Amino acid sequence: MTIIRVGVDIAKSVFHVHGADRQGKTCWQGKYSRSKWLDAISKKVPANAEIGMEACASSHHWARELQKRGYRVRLIAAQFVKPYVKSNKNDRVDAEAICEAMSRPNMRFVTPKSVEQQDIQAMHRVREELIAQRTAKANQIRGLVGEYGIIAPVGIHQLRHNLPCWLEDTENGLTYPFRLLLSDLAEDLRYLDDRIQKLDEQILESVQHDPVAKHLMTLRGVGPLIASALIAALGDGKAFKKGRDFAASLGLRPNNTVQVARIDC
Incomplete structure (x- = not known):
């Protein structure tokens, strides 16, 4: 299964990722340290895939780093992600919710800042x-x-x-x-x-x-x-x-x- 979309819950130390294929099925979940998560993305995710994150602290920095690697980055305001949280809030669930939210055709995104x-x-x-x-x-x-x-x-x-x-x-x-x-x-x-x-x-x-x-x-x-x-x-x-x-x-x-x-x- 080819990953076309990844939701990432960013934090200070540990980053949770949730990948989905073209049919929306989960095909990758994991958590990585701050120093290793970009390498994990580069190894697992094709360069033409979309990477989604909440528009929060340090998100614009990580968006630029992902864009350098050829990914299309989607930043979403936190209030637009919340409706897609399916159970008790935690980092893994947040990553899944981001992945789901970014797939919506009418979703509004935040443009990454230079x-x-x-x-x-x-x-x-x-x-x-x-x-x-x-x-x-x-x-x-x-x-x-x-x-x-x-x-x-x-x-x-x-x-x-x-x-x-x-x-x-x-x-x-x-x-x-x-x-x-x-x-x-x-x-x-x-x-x-x-x-x-x-x-x-x-x-x-x-x-x-x-x-x-x-x-x-x-x-x-x-x-x-x-x-x-x-x-x-x-x-x-x-x-x-x-x-x-x-x-x-x-x-x-x-x-x-x-x-x-x-x-x-």
Whole structure:
């Protein structure tokens, strides 16, 4: 029996595989260590077969490794695999469910990301976290100075402008120990600003030589940040049949305007 489809449940150490032939019959099951499972796939599975995995941590890395070996890779969102789990959830059953789910003709798949896409995505995620830390730091400063009778203005730009003034003002009621603390907090804020600015520069550099990003930035309201985020999420865009499908994947949809006519009886 020739294996045409393999479901793989990936993990940190042990990988479970489930292979099926053209009729959907099970013809291979096994578990392999992280260092040996790719070799097992290469020995048992023909190069034109499909390999399916859940779209989860490290799945894009393994997808690229399998593509280098000539396999067609299908990544499936975990919520689409769950209906095919037939018994108590475990790794072996998950591999079988993945193999079953990927055989469905109307199944929706996730396009594997390139290394470049993951680089951009990583920069955006770190930037988002740094912005959250900066917001938390600014709110902490506002709360602390408020206990000394100082009302911080709205906006982080105004806060940056006022911090040196508060530290230099000897008549605003701030004690010496608190001034030392506030100086350290101001330094933390500057550090976060520098980290965010550095990431902004890296993102800008990444889109300057990308023709797709340049094309996206011709749209009104689309700059380097949005263009790079779209590239990281979309790739070549072939996963979506039309723009409306992509908008729906972002949670954007037209408003429902239902008109109800009153009928007098």
